[in-house]
Amino acid sequence: MSDAIPAAAAEAPALRYTLWQMVKYMLGLGTWGFGGPVALVGYMYRDLVEKRGWISESDYKEGLTLAQLMPGPMAAQLAMYLGFVHFRVLGAALVGLAFVLPSFFMVVALGALYVTYGGLGWMQAVFYGVGAAVIGIIAMSAWKLTTKNIGRDKLLWAVFLVNAALTIVLQAEMVWLVIGAGILVWLLRAPPKQWLRGGTLHAAAAPIAAAFALGNADLHKLAQIATYFAYAGTFVFGSGLAIVPFLYGGVVKEYGWLTDRQFVDAVAVAMITPGPVVITTGFIGFLVQGFWGAVAAAAATFLPCYLLTILPAPYFRKHGKRPGLVAFIDGATAAAIGAIAGSVVVIGQRSVTDWVTALLALATAAILWRFKKVQEPVIVLAAALIGLAAYPLMHG
Template structure:
């Protein structure tokens, strides 16, 4: 590189990344991160890669590919990773916490409003309109993931088998994940070309020189050391076991608080495939097994999660709150306190593993600069997740279209709202929030119009 080129490059370097400026960005991100994982990752890319040029495209995708390998919310994990890369451990913790904190407070507030005022006719009408839209959103998520994951007949077979396994045989979600992983491990040796996948492609575009550029040396704190790795794993185990141990000592293993902690720990470790992958597992456990809340309440919680900033997996906050509200772990006189603690426990145990994955595993990834190799088991798991999410969409559809059971008439108004919402999402690419708001408005309108239609025999 000539001196002239070198001077030009240095002149184009953006300002350095101060800790305060990074904290302000992560704080802002927590309030503007709408649109699910894809939207949140796009916001980070636009701000950090394109506009601020804090990190290069290649390094950004390198981090994202690792986060996609992990169970849990990849957008929150990516924020934690980038914060850690810029400003060490505290940078990662602040980035990850700020990504979640606004939605935690907001969802606790919305959950309380929901349980207090959800039965008011006008609120019920709004929720009536939202439920078909939620069904359309989940089905669209299955469609979107399938277009990326089901690249050949083998992947379609895995997805179909997963759907039949959970829909017909009622197999638990962890077993489906395990079977898919085993099948993928075997298939990767027998027919590796069928299990090849690429995740996010390598960088194709440059936005100028970045502070953390393609060939920027690995920072000292990001170099792998076994002593640091073991220490962080032990700290993570301590943070987990100390809370679980206290809850067992204070309340016992079967208490709602303790079971929430254990259940959402498993959810955090088993939900590969992004935010929507957690929904079937949470539904199967929280609704069917523990009966902490109803299927209808689960759908309402998903609607709230879609319309608030932060990762979609924050629906666990709503589930935790409803679990505490419905089961009164601290007694009827402390219903709000018990529900709030349950919501915080669900959130804590859902996100704790993500921090450990990033802070302990990040140096390993930084030391292996270059494209990550996605494993065949992960490919099979992602395909299986499509079938599981489709099962959830079918279940929601049954609840919405036949609210009184199959022996009753179909709710054609709900079917029409669903069809319009799915068309808006899939064909016209309208945003999720706009679709939910429009569906809520239709539900409210129907509350006034439907009695007149029934009176004149236009609908039953």
């Protein structure tokens, strides 16, 4: 403790910004930050490290590594970590809220429109096109994640393929398969001899995961929503899209809160709004239980992300590169990516219903493959316009 005080004192004069300046920046990024998690973390590096010099290169890299290792949405976790660097728990909380709130209010507004006008032909036509484009977007995301995280690793490929196949067969992602894959790779690659000694990071994270894994399904619907989405936010590894197959298994298959069509529309809404893709949970919560359902779902999704950022952060430099932890995350991430790939088939069966939607899905994937800088919201907007034109012809 005595060592921490001089370090903090030495650090304070070097600060070139206030907490409120950081909050204002994240509020702006959450409002206009299109392009998905990779683009968002890139914006943070460009603006906060290169242009403004608020965050050091080493602090940024440390935060990015932690965000990639822990479950939850990468961009939101990095934002929280950057708030934690100089302003600790309060900074992480305020910066995280600022980053998430703009897209939350956008999906609530879209949810209100959807509930009011969802039965109208024009909105059905929009989501007819957008739902097909989303399948192409998810397919390309799965491909990018596969090449980035799995590469030529045969063990991880085996985990990926098994989980993709099981997702297709079971029509949902099983969280215990993801955790089991992480344990399998850990045991094969880094037997727990030295990992079990002094595992401070794991001791901090495990009770949180256990707490959110348990929930009383007999509580009224808001509590049920909060429990389920906290569970989802705690155990989903990979990118923001990794939550899609997991949510499908819960909100459509297990609880029956949404129809297949509504679920695909919820994913589409997340694609056309800035900020983290995981904000789709707010839209789903709104459809299930109105505004407070949106609050419960979004808050429960991001709370584990927040806790799994601030609790390990002080210990991360010391323990973050332990072979056992890295091996577990590799296995869990490979399984999560396999589930994303499998969800392309599962969700595609509901969204690709004719030759127009099949062509839209394939064209979306091809465009994203060929033109790397095209952003998803542009494609989604084009797909909406195509849907408006094609839907009356196909369903007239």
